[in-house]
Amino acid sequence: MPAPLKIMADAIRVLSMDAVEKANSGHPGMPMGMADVATVLWSKFLKYDAADPAWPDRDRFVLSAGHGSMLLYSLLHLSGFKAMTMDQIKAFRQLGSATPGHPEYGHSPGVETTTGPLGQGLATSIGMAIAERHMAARFGADLVDHRTWVVAGDGCLMEGVSQEAIALAGRLKLSRLTVLWDDNRITIDGAVSLSDATDQLARFKAAGWAVKAIDGHDVGQIRRALAWATRQDKPTLIACRTQIGKGAATLEGHHDTHGKALGTQEIEATRAKLGWSHEPFVIPDEVYRPWRAAGRRGRKDRKAWEARLAASGQKADFERAVAGDLPAHAFEALDAFIAKAAAEKPAAATRQHSGAVLEQVFGQVREMVGGSADLTGSNNTYVKNTQVLDAPDYAGRYVNYGVREFGMAAAMNGMALHGGVIPYGGTFLVFSDYARPAIRLAALMGVRVIHVGTHDSIGLGEDGPTHQPVEHLASLRAMPNLNVFRPADAIETAECWKLALDAKTTPSIMALSRQKTPAVRGAPAGENLSARGAYQLAAAGHPAQVTIFATGTEVAIALAARDMLEADGVGARVISVPSFELFEQQPADYQAAVIGETAVRVAVEAGVKQGWERFIGEAGVFIGMSGFGASAPDKVLYPHFGITAEAVVSAVKAKL
Amino acid sequence: MPAPLKIMADAIRVLSMDAVEKANSGHPGMPMGMADVATVLWSKFLKYDAADPAWPDRDRFVLSAGHGSMLLYSLLHLSGFKAMTMDQIKAFRQLGSATPGHPEYGHSPGVETTTGPLGQGLATSIGMAIAERHMAARFGADLVDHRTWVVAGDGCLMEGVSQEAIALAGRLKLSRLTVLWDDNRITIDGAVSLSDATDQLARFKAAGWAVKAIDGHDVGQIRRALAWATRQDKPTLIACRTQIGKGAATLEGHHDTHGKALGTQEIEATRAKLGWSHEPFVIPDEVYRPWRAAGRRGRKDRKAWEARLAASGQKADFERAVAGDLPAHAFEALDAFIAKAAAEKPAAATRQHSGAVLEQVFGQVREMVGGSADLTGSNNTYVKNTQVLDAPDYAGRYVNYGVREFGMAAAMNGMALHGGVIPYGGTFLVFSDYARPAIRLAALMGVRVIHVGTHDSIGLGEDGPTHQPVEHLASLRAMPNLNVFRPADAIETAECWKLALDAKTTPSIMALSRQKTPAVRGAPAGENLSARGAYQLAAAGHPAQVTIFATGTEVAIALAARDMLEADGVGARVISVPSFELFEQQPADYQAAVIGETAVRVAVEAGVKQGWERFIGEAGVFIGMSGFGASAPDKVLYPHFGITAEAVVSAVKAKL
Structure with missing residues (x-):
């Protein structure tokens, strides 16, 4: 490996093993194995500007193998993302840090999505690539013209969702999408071959992808493959043959590097093997220099893009769309x-x-x-x-x-x-x-x-x-x-x-x-009543003895039951509950008023009771399901399972 | 198509369209499309005896495309499964019938698994094939020597779980497993090509399967392919190119046949086209005869197998295992x-x-x-x-x-x-x-x-x-x-x-x-206390004012809180709740005694509150989570989220 790239990649390796060691928890093997690929990508191909992590036209980098979070944190730190300080690296996996165990969206700029649940980073990236193409079609290549790069491991490719994702990407010909598969032939339980014999290249090809296999530690092959990927008219898979824990003194290629600290002895020996003489969390200038240059590579592009945006007639629309604001007259x-x-x-x-x-x-x-x-x-x-x-x-x-x-x-x-x-x-x-x-x-x-x-x-x-x-x-x-x-x-x-x-x-x-x-609401109150989560839909005619809570199609049943009760002289209110969550966000006095203090409280929902105690209390009546349903017309099933106005009425009467 | 096979297959078609028409609900297209493949399989290859649906050494037939349930019900009826009477066919999709909308395990002999949620029939069949090989290894080919046949549709193959299943089957070389893919190029939304361009043969091959494509309406090709499947040393995929709704007068190949009744006019015209002159739900003897012969094909095999079992030294063990009974000294x-x-x-x-x-x-x-x-x-x-x-x-x-x-x-x-x-x-x-x-x-x-x-x-x-x-x-x-x-x-x-x-x-x-x-239980009571779902683990020392419910690791927290309360002179009981479900099955007086009548009730569980109202009532205290967790050592997280004995005690005291 050429000298500057080697020390750049080794910096990732050392940071990763040191951070995991300090936390005594984490996954050093993957960052060490993919350090070479990531270094070439981030220093030669990825379009980004570390000074502006939110630049809308940046390439998206998704670490689908989220357990290798130290790869991403190292890249962000080294390339100069301001928020990713060395103190954050030192606080790896500690409460409140920008460096949680798995990358979490919102904890640090540069983390494009939360990953860790395997397969989902890859599947999420398909959506990013779709959005990119869609936005490009809407706003033109002057404003939207970027790529999505994904690092995925064997686990990601074994998860079923990966098939859904790659088939969709292949069908949609998402040529701006490249998956870098960390083909290290190791999973937690040992060799991949214990549980898998899939020819992944053939599998992706069958899904409409262009595929290529390389030595993931050979810079020339990495460069050529990344360049190749940018020229394809379909999504691309690059199988990067790597050794997990690459660089480790004695554990290189061993699944013991996957999910725990290497230990002081191995780390010391690894430093010696790499020729890395610096203390933990000390990065020398000769390493920062090329990395910071890499982090600035996109600045010129960004400035040019900003100029294009400023000059664009679509500026306001673009900015509103990206901000996620609804247009003024949306509703x-x-x-x-x-x-x-x-x-x-x-x-x-x-x-x-x-x-x-x-x-x-x-x-x-x-x-x-x-x-x-x-x-x-x-x-x-x-x-x-x-x-x-x-x-x-x-x-x-x-x-x-x-x-x-x-x-x-x-x-x-x-x-x-x-x-x-x-x-x-x-x-x-x-x-x-x-x-x-x-x-x-x-x-x-x-x-x-x-x-x-x-x-x-x-x-x-x-x-x-x-x-x-x-x-x-x-x-x-x-x-x-x-x-x-x-x-x-x-x-x-x-x-x-x-x-x-x-x-x-x-x-x-x-x-x-x-x-x-049937419709249950009359003239709108001007207020969005559903925003309350629950609200009184029908007041009691007679003095209220009963409150009936219901949602969806069962609100009509509640209203029918109310009418029957009222006809018998029993006052009954009906509360529609379109959203439990929004109701919980209401002031306590509103909640108390909605729930009320009637002698009997009933809930009607064609589902299980769990959660309804919040409304009906311990002694409340629940009219709903207690097991699985059945195959029959709905007109048969509701009476069969006792979800009817009559059932509500007789349950209420038994309580009065 | 040769005459007997043609009328046998047409019987499936007619029964399927008539049953769906009568129910005015269901999926005629798939049964009509796969009738030819299914007829050849069930009359020439499938090892079964309609007189003994539970014969342990029968082949398993799984309709993964469960919406095509009338295919299975037709096969069961025609081949002579006693429980699948014509009255049951007429009661398709009606309450309590043996013919629910999707095949349901337990509703009718011959239905090997519940299907409908797509992809899962296929994935379930992998387990059947594993169990078959495992049982064969345990008991020998004299007692266990059968195959698993799966009919799967495009939807099954699009679901991600299918990838997990086929990769596992390929890795385990489950050669007794054959998937018959109903390659009709139609999904609910229209052509498969709207959403998929996968080369399925290449995909399965990449997963280690032997693959073959045939015309699913050509009996010779079907026979040769099924015979070929039985000779492979890996799982087999047969892509059966079919027309959905095959035989329908004007809708053959159209996605309108997928999920609704064809209508009286189309049905009448289809009868004419097929040369089928019989009334709905009337099957002539010349059709029953070859079908019932097919249903008896396996009888000799079964008798021979029964003789082998009777003579086997493993008889008792085999029967116990198949019955699912635990051995006498299991525990x-x-x-x-x-x-x-x-x-x-x-x-x-x-x-x-x-x-x-x-x-x-x-x-x-x-x-x-x-x-x-x-x-x-x-x-x-x-x-x-x-x-x-x-x-x-x-x-x-x-x-x-x-x-x-x-x-x-x-x-x-x-x-x-x-x-x-x-x-x-x-x-x-x-x-x-x-x-x-x-x-x-x-x-x-x-x-x-x-x-x-x-x-x-x-x-x-x-x-x-x-x-x-x-x-x-x-x-x-x-x-x-x-x-x-x-x-x-x-x-x-x-x-x-x-x-x-x-x-x-x-x-x-x-x-x-x-x-x-820590351990929380002392000397065992002789009774399995967990079987009660919830039980009093620690009684109050002082007069009981507080009941603390907890599960798992939080039971130790509950006990610590109890000790602190008792030290302050507040009587507190602790209830361990290893299973909500089993508690619900206890007699009401037991439940009432466990829940008790203390002034304050608290639950401690490092999860959300939902469901705990059952134990603590509306006014109860819940010590647990109200949002997502965080990345940090567990010793930090419990105090961070306020799940501690101290938090329990102070919440209790605020209530007393």
Whole structure:
């Protein structure tokens, strides 16, 4: 290896092993193994300016093998990202540092996405590459013209989501995307061959990728391969044959370097072997110099780009899109829709209302890019006459994700992280389980993605229990920083969509019915009542003895039960609860007033009880599901499972 | 197509379109498209005897494309499975029928697994094929010598789990496994090419499969391909080029046949085109005759097999294994372990206790087959000196699943369904999200699989929030028919493992700590206290004013808080809650006694509050997490998030 590149790469190795040693926790093997590839990439190819980590036209670098976080932290520190000080490196894996165990979006500039859950960095990067092409089509190559580079390990490629991602990338011909596979033939349990015999090059090729294998420690091969990647008309895989823990005195190539500190003796011997005489966390100027030069390489490009932006007629639009701000009149048409719904009280499935809402807002909010995991007609996610996002021009705003819920959700995260796009995507609510790991990352990162989950209960009918969510509302509500919306009618659906679009740092999931349900709201109050999370939809006529809480299609059941109770002289209020999370954010006195103090409290939801105790207390009545559903028409299932107004009434009467 | 085969296949077509029409719901396209392939398979190759659907040495047929359920129901009816009467066919998709919308295990003999959630039938079949090879290695080819056949659609192959499955099958050289891919180039949204351009043959080949493409409507090609499959030394993919809705008068090849009734006009025209003059649900004798002969083809084989079993010295063992019964002395060594733990009170991580429990029970229960998704050392799932399950002899009892949590969970389902194997497998608890769709199917089907989820809280420390479960206990507890265990020490860990192994129709997940925790239980009561779900671990010294509920590593915190309160003269009981689910199954008076009536109730768990209201009521105190974790040593994180004995005490005092 040529001298400057060698010491640049060795600096990564030494920083990584020293930081892991100091923390007595972490993964030195991968950063040491991929140091050479990363050094060539960051010093010769990656378009970035360490002085402006947020430059919108920078290349995106994704460390999908997130356990190798010290590779990324070393690169950020060495190349001069201001926030990544040596003190932060020393605080590796300590509370509040910019250097958590796995890279976390938002903790440090230069960390483009949170990684660690394997396969997802790769799958997220597909979304970044889609967003890049889409933004390029919208704003032109003068403003958007960058690449996405991914470092992935064997674990990433074994995870199923990697297949969803590479198939989608291949289909969309995302030529700005390059995966650098750390082909070190080692996993935690030992040799990759213990559990895998896949010909990865052939596999990627089958998915429509251009592929190449190189020696990941040969600078010439690395350079040529990276240059080659930039010339392809499809996504590219470079299999970098490396030794895990490269440079380690005795453990080079050994899986013991993967996930723990090397130990003082090995570290001392490794220093000697590398000819690295400096103390831990001391980087000499002759190393900083070429690295800082690398970190400045993009400055000229950035300045030129800034000049182009300043001169562009699209400047305001571009900046607003990248900032994630909605346009001024985003909800004008939607507000008219709400007024109309208040007057006309349309009865329909809430998925249909959702489709109607999209018709009102999709044209106003140019950043919205929709899609579905092959359930477009069922999810009502497609807005008439929308062009499909596809090669070669990518200007379309609808993605055919295929039967890939997890890949879709991860790609949506990538789009949101890239900026300039507000992604939404649909599947059946029950299959949110498939996408759950990516929904969790969205919640953890705090990015605005909107999941459309239709067919939200046994009300979907004949498809049966495999397709009927029962525990999903509860399990999604359990997740921090995820807004779970279950609107009851057209107005609530519109309100919830507004809330989801306004939630810049919180992902949302909309639970929507397959089956028709009546309108429950009258004239709009001017206020977005759903923003309260829960609100009194119907007051008691007689003195209130009963409070009935419900969501979605069960709100109509609650109202029917109320009418029956009132007819019998029993005062009953109805509370619609479109979002548990937003209700928790209300002032305590509002919460107390909504919950009230009636003798009997009942909740109705075609799901499990878990979580409803918050509303109905220990002694409350729950009308819902206690097990899995069944295959039959919805009109049969609701009575079969005892979710009816009559059941509410008789349960209430038993308590009075 | 030769005459008898043609009318046999047409019978499937007509039954499928008629049943969907009657239900006005369902998927006729796939059964019509795959009728020819299925007819050849079921009449010439599949080893089965319709008179004995439970014959252990039958071939397994898995309809991974579960929406095409009428294909399977037609095959079962026509070939003479007694339970699949014509009345059941007429009751397609109606409540309580043997013919739900998607095939459901347990609803009808001949349905080997529940399918519908795409990709999972395929992934489950890998487990069946593993179990077959393993049982063959254990009992010999005289008793176990069958194949697994899978019908999969484009959706199955797009789902990421399919990659995990085919890579594992390829690595393990599961030559008794054949996938018949319904290559109809149609998905719900339209042409497959809208979202996919994968060369599936090349992809499977890259995973180590033998592959072949045929015309799925050409009997000669189908026969030759099926015969070819039985001769390969690796798993086989047969790409069957078909037309969806084959035979339909005007809609042949159109995606409109996929998911809805064809309509009376199209059906009438289709009858004419096929030359099928019979009324709906009327099958003439000339069709039943060859089909019933097909259903009897395996009878001689079965009788011969029964004779071999009767003569076998392994008969009792084989029958016990297949019945899923534990051997008589399964827990003898484990009971000694419990007695020892009661005396010695070992402090260790509960994952280590779990490893120690496995050492005691794995040798006694020969059916147990372990594994891990590449976290063997962390999950403590490997029992010393266990042979790895691998080609060519498959006698080993430990599977290197690779970084494939979902694939592992689905394969475990397949092993359990096959019978003769009790599978357990490990990953980090947080990555149960990756496996969640397969855990749900296990719960829905009621099969005994045991998930080992280590690193069960922020107590895992430095790996940070991507690896720290917070909402997982709640989200898993929300799922019906899943036992979630979170044991507190060695004795509870042993008790919970016993319960999991005894739960023949319920899957379990063990939440186990990474960090060390003290013993909390003294001399065993003789009773398995964990079987109660929750029990009083420590009584109050002073008159009880406080009840503290806790699980796992937080039980020690609860006990410490109790001691501090008692020292201040405040009587406090401690309730250990290893399983919410089992507690719910206790008599009401037991539940009431455990919950008690103290003035203050507190729960301590390093997870979200959701679900704990059941124990602490509306006014209760919860000491736990309300958001995601952080990267830092566990000794820092617990105080940081306020999960300490001191926090419990001060919260209690504020309430008293």
